[in-house]
Amino acid sequence: MTDYVTYEQDGPIVTLTLNAPEKRNAISTFDDCDDVVAAVHRINRDRSVRAVILTGAGTAFCAGGDLKAMRDRKGILEGSHADVRENYRRGVQAMANALYDCDAPTIAAVNGPAIGLGLDVACMCDIRIASEKASFAESFVKVGIVPGDGGAWLLPRVVGMSVAAEMSFTGDLLSPQEAKEVRLVSRVVPHEELMAAAGALAARIAANPPEMVRMTKKLLREGQHTRLSTLLEMSAAFQALAHTTEDHKEAVNAMLEKRKPTFTGR
Structure with a gap:
């Protein structure tokens, strides 16, 4: 473990900060990936967490892979073809699976460039x-590689196939407003207001029944790749659970009594 x-x-509300500003929060080692995985596992074990903000230290959100490590074939890129393939599975892809499957809702507060792997890390968030x-770029082709982190699956689900293909084939940089136009981001805010805006959004999410929010996230994720009939079965099972919870009773009673609810996660 490191302090990445x-x-x-x-x-x-938990705030996770990618904390390597000297390399623009680039990801190049197993420790970098392991730190993200460990943070997500900690969140999943702590049912008091209702929302997560992910941001970057310094001037960048995440510059993607470390170009010096690519040049020198260090870290995840060290070894034979077979080694690198397994290294991707153990490192970057393990991180992608963990962050994408985080139980709590996640907000990427993109404070600066999100490039290559950095863009895909943002797409792993809800x-x-x-x-x-x-700024944003799916820039793998610019350095002669492909999206090895799941970006070819993630990006089309965020912006649609046509825009994802254009971004992936050109590697072109998008401004914040262009990112908003293609629905890569929900909103653009002044730089100095970013964390306050992310915090306010996280607080609005955290104000709702936490287990229902987590189950809703699971349904949204499952709905991206399953049949409607399968999702309906899953929804029925989740709904049956929801109707038996104390938070459901509290929500209904609070509405009928015209008061603010207090949710406990039970």
């Missing part, structure tokens, strides 16, 4: 909001 990811909790200083 800092973990800060304020009530029900929601993306951008600072006016952000």
